[in-house]
Amino acid sequence: MSDAVIRIEGLSKSYQTSAGLFPALKDVNLVIEKGEFVAIMGPSGSGKSTFMNILGCLDAPTLGSYTLDGRAVASLDSDELAGLRNRTIGFVFQGFNLLPRMSLRDNVALPLIYAGIALAERQKRAHEMLARVGLDAKALSLPNQISGGQQQRVAIARALVSHPRLLLADEPTGNLDSHTSIEIMKLFEALNAEGITIVLVTHETDIAQHAQRQVHFYDGSIISDQATPVRGTA
Amino acid sequence: MKLAMLGEAWRAMGANRMRTVLTMLGMVIGVGAVVLMMSIGQGAQYAIQQSISSMGSNLFILLSGHTSTGGVRSAAGEAHSLTVADAEAIAELPGVQSVAPIHPGNAQIVYGSYNWNTSVIGSTPAYLEARSWPVVAGSSFTQSDVRSATRVALIGQTAAQNLFGDENPVGHTIRIRQSPFTVLGVLGTKGQGMDGRDQDDTILIPLTTAQRNVFGTPFPGTVRMIMVQTATQEIMPVVEKSMTELLRQRHRTREGMDADFSLRNLTAVADSAAESTRVMSLLLGAIASVSLLVGGIGIMNIMLVSVTERTREIGIRMSIGAREGDILLQFLLEAVIISVVGSSAGLLLGIGGALLAQAMTGTMVIISGSSILVAFGVAATVGIFFGFYPAKKAARLDPIEALRYQ
Ligand SMILES: Nc1ncnc2c1ncn2[C@@H]1O[C@H](COP(=O)(O)OP(=O)(O)OP(=O)(O)O)[C@@H](O)[C@H]1O
Ligand SMILES: [Mg+2]
Numbered sequence: 086m087s088d089a090v091i092r093i094e095g096l097s098k099s100y101q102t103s104a105g106l107f108p109a110l111k112d113v114n115l116v117i118e119k120g121e122f123v124a125i126m127g128p129s130g131s132g133k134s135t136f137m138n139i140l141g142c143l144d145a146p147t148l149g150s151y152t153l154d155g156r157a158v159a160s161l162d163s164d165e166l167a168g169l170r171n172r173t174i175g176f177v178f179q180g181f182n183l184l185p186r187m188s189l190r191d192n193v194a195l196p197l198i199y200a201g202i203a204l205a206e207r208q209k210r211a212h213e214m215l216a217r218v219g220l221d222a223k224a225l226s227l228p229n230q231i232s233g234g235q236q237q238r239v240a241i242a243r244a245l246v247s248h249p250r251l252l253l254a255d256e257p258t259g260n261l262d263s264h265t266s267i268e269i270m271k272l273f274e275a276l277n278a279e280g281i282t283i284v285l286v287t288h289e290t291d292i293a294q295h296a297q298r299q300v301h302f303y304d305g306s307i308i309s310d311q312a313t314p315v316r317g318t319a
Numbered sequence: 320m321k322l323a324m325l326g327e328a329w330r331a332m333g334a335n336r337m338r339t340v341l342t343m344l345g346m347v348i349g350v351g352a353v354v355l356m357m358s359i360g361q362g363a364q365y366a367i368q369q370s371i372s373s374m375g376s377n378l379f380i381l382l383s384g385h386t387s388t389g390g391v392r393s394a395a396g397e398a399h400s401l402t403v404a405d406a407e408a409i410a411e412l413p414g415v416q417s418v419a420p421i422h423p424g425n426a427q428i429v430y431g432s433y434n435w436n437t438s439v440i441g442s443t444p445a446y447l448e449a450r451s452w453p454v455v456a457g458s459s460f461t462q463s464d465v466r467s468a469t470r471v472a473l474i475g476q477t478a479a480q481n482l483f484g485d486e487n488p489v490g491h492t493i494r495i496r497q498s499p500f501t502v503l504g505v506l507g508t509k510g511q512g513m514d515g516r517d518q519d520d521t522i523l524i525p526l527t528t529a530q531r532n533v534f535g536t537p538f539p540g541t542v543r544m545i546m547v548q549t550a551t552q553e554i555m556p557v558v559e560k561s562m563t564e565l566l567r568q569r570h571r572t573r574e575g576m577d578a579d580f581s582l583r584n585l586t587a588v589a590d591s592a593a594e595s596t597r598v599m600s601l602l603l604g605a606i607a608s609v610s611l612l613v614g615g616i617g618i619m620n621i622m623l624v625s626v627t628e629r630t631r632e633i634g635i636r637m638s639i640g641a642r643e644g645d646i647l648l649q650f651l652l653e654a655v656i657i658s659v660v661g662s663s664a665g666l667l668l669g670i671g672g673a674l675l676a677q678a679m680t681g682t683m684v685i686i687s688g689s690s691i692l693v694a695f696g697v698a699a700t701v702g703i704f705f706g707f708y709p710a711k712k713a714a715r716l717d718p719i720e721a722l723r724y725q
Binding site for chain 2: 138141143144163164167168170171172176178182183184186187195196198199200204207243244247
């Protein structure tokens with residue numbers, strides 16, 4: 086139990102809307118151990134992104150507790166949360182979220198600026214990470230000069246550059262074709278094999294097959310949580 | 320770390336060059352105006368200070384004939400109301416340091432083949448004392464020269480230059496209205512007077528010589544003006560009162576009648592001139608500061624637009640670990656860079672403008688370190704002050720809200 090990277094207890098999240106409070110998450114409980122590869126699934130609007138944003142310390146729950154790596158997230162101040170986002174968590178968005186006017190290398194190196202790492206070291210590690218996702222040759226290109234799949238690989242490189250323990254990905258293949266999606270998933274599998282805990286949101290069952298465990302959301306609650314059948318337990 | 324933030328700020332500014340330049344323009348004009356106005360103001364203050372100190376200190380001037388309102392001009396007799404005896408009596412008053420009766424005029428001076436029209440002042444050695452005017456070559460004339468009306472002269476720098484060129488005037492003979500005068504000495508440089516005239520374009524001769532031999536006077540023993548110097552500035556009001564009483568008594572002016580002379584406190588006039596120049600330069604600075612303020616508001620405006628436009632970027636930066644302080648610093652640096660680069664350009668513009676003004680109008684300008692420092696300090700302050708609110712706004716953004724922003 087002490088190995089739990091994520092421990093969620095009684096977590097609820099309501100949004101203030103014009104029609105009153107809208108409950109997007111209702112009493113969610115979930116524990117994810119170190120080294121797991123979890124796929125989060127569920128229909129549109131079931132609260133997956135809301136959940137991921139809370140896991141990524143980008144948003145705060147309305148109720149309940151979130152313990153990340155043994156630390157109660159609710160008790161942390163904004164700088165400590167920034168530190169978690171910087172070093173403990175790597176977040177991959179569906180829309181890539183690269184900064185458009187920066188070279189791929191600078192995009193990847195950006196988290197290291199906030200970690201206070203010197204320029205030479207930042208560039209070295211950015212190149213290493215880009216090489217890892219097969220894009221070192223394009224290090225000085227701008228994001229709009231490469232394909233969507235390549236952009237997502239850059240985003241993954243950026244998420245990994247500060248060696249996080251936890252990789253969160255909200256529909257990372259949502260904008261990509263199936264061939265590119267499989268490449269990205271292979272990358273995730275390799276990373277998971279190196280010991281990085283991965284939580285990934287997807288609509289597609291064949292993408293979810295790459296995970297060891299599948300958690301289904303419906304209407305703000307977890308309705309099923311099981312090991313991936315065909316792949317079995319590793 | 321801070322260096323990296325500087326790079327980030329620089330990059331953001333480069334991304335929107337036109338806007339950055341236009342924002343800077345506000346600072347360029349603001350700082351340019353401040354530097355220009357301060358240079359002109361300080362130049363004017365310096366010039367007035369110079370002419371005040373060249374005037375001599377603690378001075379009164381007494382003029383024959385009253386110049387009061389009422390519209391009735393003094394009759395000819397009254398215009399010669401002051402006498403040498405008055406001057407001697409004033410010299411006896413407590414607190415009076417030196418008294419110089421003066422007979423001024425203009426005359427054509429000839430030396431060899433040179434010809435020069437200049438002001439000729441007939442007075443006593445006390446005149447040089449009152450105006451703290453040194454004789455830099457040769458020697459001064461004395462009281463005995465005044466008594467015996469000798470034809471000797473002291474020559475001012477400009478007059479000497481025009482009559483003698485590089486030759487030493489001492490010992491040479493010049494002709495003032497045909498009469499020969501021996502040049503005894505050369506006066507030190509005084510520069511421009513309060514009235515803007517060149518004080519060195521002058522020749523000083525004994526009072527008696529001026530009255531009898533050069534200008535002549537229908538009323539022997541009278542003078543047109545008397546210069547009085549007191550020992551200290553504090554005593555001036557006392558001396559003014561006792562001098563007025565003495566003269567009214569000597570001239571038998573009855574109670575309630577206008578005096579037949581007028582008295583001016585030159586030091587007070589000078590002080591008020593200095594004060595008005597000071598106020599003027601302050602005013603110029605204040606007006607120029609308004610444009611600096613406008614420039615600052617321009618920065619704030621652009622930074623606010625920039626923060627809104629880059630909300631998503633801010634969200635992305637926060638999602639990968641930027642702290643509030645990092646975002647704050649980035650935007651603050653942007654504002655400060657704009658204001659500092661803008662004010663550097665403004666500084667050059669202001670200095671250029673000041674030099675141009677000097678070259679074109681001949682007014683003195685002073686570009687002092689202090690005005691440069693003030694301009695820069697103000698610019699940095701403006702940058703921080705007007706950059707802070709937008710930067711704070713950026714730093715306070717909620718990461719998830721910022722990421723959702725379209
Ligand atoms: N900022 C918000 N304000 C109000 N309601 C919101 C907000 N964000 C999400 N919601 C609502 O919360 C519910 C869950 O949204 P969420 O984005 O988590 O769904 P999702 O499972 O990620 O869906 P999708 O698969 O389409 O991405 C939805 O009904 C949505 O309308
Ligand atoms: Mg979603």
